[in-house]
Amino acid sequence: MGQGGDSVRPADFAVSDHPGVQRQLGRIAVGFGTGALGLGAMRRLLQRLDNPHHRMPPAFHVAGTNGKGSTCAFLRAMLEAAGQKVHVYTSPHLVRLNERIRIAGALVEDAVLAELLEEVLDAGEDLDLSFFEAMTAAAFLAFARCPADAAIVEVGLGGRLDATNLLRAPAATGIAQLALDHQFFLGDDLCAIAAEKAGIAKAGVQLVTLDYADEVGAVMGRAARSAGAIWRPEGKSWSCRAAEGRLDYRDKYGPLALPLPALAGDHQADNAGLAVAMLRHQTRVAVAEDALRAGIAAAHWPARLQRLGAGPLIARFGRPSGEVWLDGGHNPAAGRAVAAHFTALGLAPGTLTLIIGMLANKDAEGFLAALAPLSRHMHMVPVEGHDGHMPDHLAQVAERLGITSTVHASLDRAATAVAAERGPLLIAGSLHLAGLILRLNDEAPP
Secondary structure (H helix, E strand, O other): OOOOOOOOOHHHOOOOOOHHHHHHHOOOOOOOOHHHHOOHHHHHHHHHOOOHHHOOOOEEEEEOOEOHHHHHHHHHHHHHHOOOOEEEEOOOOOOOHHHHEEEOOEEOOHHHHHHHHHHHHHHOOOOOOOHHHHHHHHHHHHHHHOOOOEEEEEOOOOOOOOHHHHOOOOOEEEEOEOOOOOHHHHOOOHHHHHHHHHHHOOOOOEEEEOOOOHHHHHHHHHHHHHHOOEEEEEOOOEEEEEEOOEEEEEEOOOOEEEOOOOOOOOOHHHHHHHHHHHHHOOOOOOOOHHHHHHHHHHOOOOOOOEEOOOOHHHHHHOOOHHHEEEEOOOOHHHHHHHHHHHHHOOOOOOOEEEEEOOEOOOOHHHHHHHHHHHEEEEEEOOOOOOOEOOHHHHHHHHHHOOOOEEEOOOHHHHHHHHOOOOOOEEEEOOHHHHHHHHHHOOOOOO
């Protein structure tokens, strides 16, 4: 599980237009590497690099099935609104590999990334490193060497055995929504998944979580006590609810009236609240209330219920930009969140057109079932360059759910087909597909 959030061959996603970066990526073995078995290789690698993770600025470590990336986006926006310089490590990337590492506010430059990867791979030449391990070590090196006030580190997969989990003493740890995903690695029930996510708990460090079902919360509580962490669950230590056009946040430090998130979807209130609670329950980085407000209103996180702007692909779809939505969600909980968003917008049942592409290890039926009541028609496409559900299989799933669909050999053919239709369009099912959409529409993340 040291592999983190990427569970396909490096060749599927680890590519760069920069020859120096690509040269280093070509050195990474196909497959998981020894990191899939634990943290031993990652620990040895970091020791050889003089333990850069011990020399980083105060870190905020975030796990979760859904919402951890959005929580990181809120944390970054709030910290930067407070005038802090912030390092950020997230995954996966959408358009460019460099999106994974942000150094003091700016995406890592190609030449710097090439040098970091070369140093990491030279040090770990005999360790059979995974792609995620190499990228994590490169990020830790960069963060240790460049001054900043804080670092935000997103867990790749799980938590307990994730390559990021060698952080020794974070300022705070946080766990976002839990749902069934990556069951092969994390287990087949939420309690098993919770145990893996709670593995990021550290002695003496605040563990801030959302409110979970009683049995899941019990797992969190036991994990926190076992690690010596200070558990701060929603509902007991803090609360955050959308009401009357604002967020009503409360904890022992007092109530806050906060703006609604700029990110679309009612579920973003949970992620924003989690970010606020993480900042409020730590003392190593100062963030004033006005920065919390500004950050919630300013946070941006592409491919999460994103309305696409004008661009070449939008023109192909034959729709105004406001009618085309993009979301990288790919599990049943994500499908329910997306469906709730469109229902809240007042979209009538049977009026949403969808383009769907999903990786083969995802629960297609669970995801599509949530969207079925809103669906007018689905267009099934492959996820180019990845091991995905075949479009005809997705069509069979749709048929079982009572949804009409059309199978396409490529996204290009689907674009031509949807241009003849009218009404709102959603493209969903995979962050890899979302990245392709952004590239084709000339909307690279900043």
